[in-house]
Each structure stands twice: as C-alpha cells, then as structure tokens.
Amino acid sequence: MTVRHVGVEEEFFLVDDDGRLAAASDDVVSEGGAEHELFLQQVETESLPRHDAKQLREDLVAERLHAAAAAERAGYHLAAMGVDAVGGADPRPTPAPRYQQMVDRFGEVGRHALTCGMHVHVEVADDEAVAVVDALRPWHPVLMALSVNSPFFHGRDTRHASWRGQLWDTWPSAGPVEAFGDRATYERAVDALLASGAALDRHMLYLDARIAEDYPTVEIRVADVCTDVDDAVLVAEVARALVETAVTHPAPDGRWRIELLRAARWAARRDGLEGRLMNPLTASFDPAADVLDALLEHVGPALDEAGSLGLVREGLRRLGEHGTGAARQRSAAGRGADVRAMVSDVVERTTRH
Numbered sequence: 001m002t003v004r005h006v007g008v009e010e011e012f013f014l015v016d017d018d019g020r021l022a023a024a025s026d027d028v029v030s031e032g033g034a035e036h037e038l039f040l041q042q043v044e045t046e047s048l049p050r051h052d053a054k055q056l057r058e059d060l061v062a063e064r065l066h067a068a069a070a071a072e073r074a075g076y077h078l079a080a081m082g083v084d085a086v087g088g089a090d091p092r093p094t095p096a097p098r099y100q101q102m103v104d105r106f107g108e109v110g111r112h113a114l115t116c117g118m119h120v121h122v123e124v125a126d127d128e129a130v131a132v133v134d135a136l137r138p139w140h141p142v143l144m145a146l147s148v149n150s151p152f153f154h155g156r157d158t159r160h161a162s163w164r165g166q167l168w169d170t171w172p173s174a175g176p177v178e179a180f181g182d183r184a185t186y187e188r189a190v191d192a193l194l195a196s197g198a199a200l201d202r203h204m205l206y207l208d209a210r211i212a213e214d215y216p217t218v219e220i221r222v223a224d225v226c227t228d229v230d231d232a233v234l235v236a237e238v239a240r241a242l243v244e245t246a247v248t249h250p251a252p253d254g255r256w257r258i259e260l261l262r263a264a265r266w267a268a269r270r271d272g273l274e275g276r277l278m279n280p281l282t283a284s285f286d287p288a289a290d291v292l293d294a295l296l297e298h299v300g301p302a303l304d305e306a307g308s309l310g311l312v313r314e315g316l317r318r319l320g321e322h323g324t325g326a327a328r329q330r331s332a333a334g335r336g337a338d339v340r341a342m343v344s345d346v347v348e349r350t351t352r353h
Contacts (some may be wrong), residue, residue: 003306005049005123006240006297007217008232010225011116012350013042014071019113021089022076024237031191033070034063038099039114041084043067049123049215053308057233061076061353064229068351082150082164082224082255082348083328102200109171116225118147120236121217122243124222129211130186132218134179134246135246138209138256138280140222141268142206143242147223147235149325152339161326164198164224164267168331172198174206178246186211206227222265227325227349234315237308241299248302248344256283270325294318 012034014022021039022152045067047059068078091114093103103110124132160166169175170336174222175192180186199206202213212219222241224230264278266287277291278284281298296303296313303309322328334347 003051004240004244005051006045006056006236007049007121008056008062008236009044009119009121009216010060010080010089010116011037011044011233012064012067012225013081013084013116014074014076015079015086015343015347016076019079019086019340021084023089023092024071024074024076025094025174026090027074028070028076030071032066032069033072036094036096038094038102038110040094041114042116043071043078049121051310052305053233053237053306056236057229060232060349062227064351065353069082070316077347078350079343079346080149080225080227081116081325081343081346082162083153083167085152085329085343086151087154089114098200102204105197105200106171111169112167115150115167115182117164117168117175117221118225118232118235119221120223120239121212121215122220123216124243124247125216126183129218130180131181131250132243132246133177133186133207133209133248134181136209136218136220136242137176137179138276138278139242139285140176140220141261141278142265142280142291143220143235143239144222144224144265145240145268145272145277145313146319147231147325148269149224149226149231149267151326151329152333152337152342154340155339157330157333159269159273162224162269165222165269167181167311168206171204171206172196173204175208176258176265177313178258181256199270200293207303224237224325227328227346230315230318231317231325232245234319236310237303237312237315238295239303239314240306241322243290244302245299262264273319273324274324274327285300289320291339292320
C-alpha cells in the first residue's frame with residue numbers, strides 16, 4: 001500500500017511577557033519565520049507533505065522553532081492556544097485587501113475569528129474526495145475531542161474545553177454538512193454558498209472538511225492548534241487513517257442528521273475526553289475511552305499499514321494519563337485560574353521537543 005501524504009498548517013498567537021496578544025506578525029513574517037493570517041496578532045506555519053510521521057514531527061518542530069525565534073527577536077513569544085486567554089486585545093486585521101474585506105463584510109463575526117486552529121491536509125485522488133468528505137462527518141467530533149485546547153477566554157474559564165470551536169461556528173460557512181454523494185452536488189452546494197454571500201470565495205468555505213483548492217487533498221479544519229507537538233502529530237495520523245479507511249473500507253452513510261452531528265460536536269468541545277462522545281459506529285453517546293477504543297478498531301488496519309499504530313496508541317494513552325491540552329491549561333492555571341501563568345506554560349511547551 002502507498003501511504004498517503006499528510007500536511008499540517010498551524011496557527012499561533014504572538015504574546016508579550018504578560019500573556020497579552022501582540023500585533024507583531026509583520027516583524028515575524030519579515031524574518032521569514034511564518035506567514036500572515038487574518039489578524040496581526042497571529043501567524044501561520046505549514047509542514048511539507050509527508051508520508052512518515054517522524055518526518056512530519058520534525059517539520060512541525062522546525063517550523064515552530066523558526067517562528068518562535070523570529071518572535072523572540074521582535075520581543076514577543078509564540079503561543080499555541082486556541083483563543084485570546086488573557087483578553088484586552090483589539091483584533092487588528094492584517095492590512096491586505098482580502099482580510100480587510102472579510103472583516104468589513106462580516107463585522108463582529110469576523111472579529112470573533114481571532115482564533116488559532118490546526119488544519120490537516122490528507123492526500124486524495126479526485127474520484128475519492130467527495131466520498132471522504134462525506135465519510136468523515138461523524139468522526140469530526142472525535143478529532144475535536146483529541147485536540148481541545150482553548151478553555152480560557154478573556155480571563156475566564158468558559159467551562160468548555162474548546163471555546164475556539166464555539167467562536168468558529170459563528171462563520172456562516174462553518175460547520176457540519178449534509179452528505180454530498182458526488183462531485184456535482186458538492187460543486188452546486190459551493191456555488192450556492194458563494195452566491196448567498198456566506199463566503200467571499202472558495203477559500204472561505206469553512207466546512208469541517210473540504211476539498212482543497214490548491215492541493216490534491218481533503219482539508220480537515222476542526223482541530224484547535226495543539227500546544228504539544230506530539231498531540232498535533234497524533235491528530236494528523238488519526239485524520240490520515242480515517243481518510244484511508246473511508247476509501248478502502250467504505251461504510252453506508254448512515255444518514256447522519258445535522259442536529260445529531262451538532263450535538264456531538266458540542267459535547268466534544270464542552271468536555272473533550274472527560275465526558276461522553278458520540279460513537280460513529282453505533283450513533284450512541286458513550287464514555288470517551290470507549291469511543292477511542294472504537295476509533296482504534298475502525299482505523300487500526302490503516303494505522304498498521306502506515307506504521308503509526310504504536311504512535312497513535314501511545315498518544316491516546318498519553319492523553320488519558322496527562323489530559324488534553326485543555327486539561328493541561330487548567331492544571332497550569334491552578335485553582336486560582338491564573339491565566340497569565342497558564343499562557344507562560346503554553347509558551348514554554350509550544351517549542352518543547
């Protein structure tokens with residue numbers, strides 16, 4: 001079997017010594033450390049497409065270290081967290097025509113988009129892409145639960161493990177979709193979204209998974225940016241295995257109702273791995289540990305063929321023992337909810353390798 005290539009885009013915040021967001025991306029980008037994103041308080045990096053998990057990890061570490069060094073030279077720090085934890089930042093759009101148009105058109109929705117996520121690109125053939133997008137729908141909440149990393153917002157504990165996800169869903173083109181069935185139906189849906197004004201262009205189609213415009217991939221967009229690089233690799237490897245399994249062992253669609261998918265994503269973002277998740281094999285809500293067992297059963301052969309079964313098993317064990325990114329943020333903040341101490345811990349772990 002030829003192992004599919006996978007690539008990862010990561011968005012990061014720039015913060016000052018007090019943990020407040022800093023509109024300093026021009027300085028970081030000018031050093032060649034990263035790329036611009038929607039706001040000046042954030043930057044984006046991307047890996048090369050890799051078929052080997054070790055190489056992917058090396059890419060992610062190198063990109064993080066490069067961006068962090070550029071940020072440090074500018075007097076700031078790189079922080080892999082999903083939302084503005086401390087608060088007080090005025091979202092400042094990057095002065096590019098498209099970004100300004102987005103904020104002007106969508107107003108407060110655009111301002112709420114000051115968030116950092118992780119996007120996973122998995123290689124697909126043209127005739128596989130729509131079937132993969134359809135098959136991934138019930139599995140998105142599981143990927144969300146693995147990556148939750150944004151419990152604090154503007155100095156408060158939101159009681160959600162991923163507040164980024166809640167903010168992201170305010171975009172009118174974001175969220176779960178009905179099954180498309182074929183490429184023609186997918187394209188008609190895209191054209192209708194564009195005609196409605198819910199997206200300025202195809203790059204603003206913020207579906208949970210979409211057919212990428214610039215690469216031969218399906219792009220999965222549901223994860224918070226992960227503070228710990230090993231969590232990012234885990235999410236990427238699970239995503240790749242889900243895609244491979246969707247192609248090699250297609251299952252009946254199951255006619256997943258949108259309200260059930262929305263409930264499942266809310267449960268995942270609310271509790272991460274500390275509550276109940278929807279089991280895509282049974283459509284029941286079960287303890288998270290049981291759903292992760294079902295995940296391994298479902299994608300185990302694909303992971304084994306790719307040589308990453310042990311890595312994923314170890315990653316799931318690590319999350320079970322040490323907690324998700326959200327749990328680790330709460331632990332770092334302590335009982336007094338010291339958000340600045342939490343951000344300091346995030347900064348240190350962002351480049352730990």
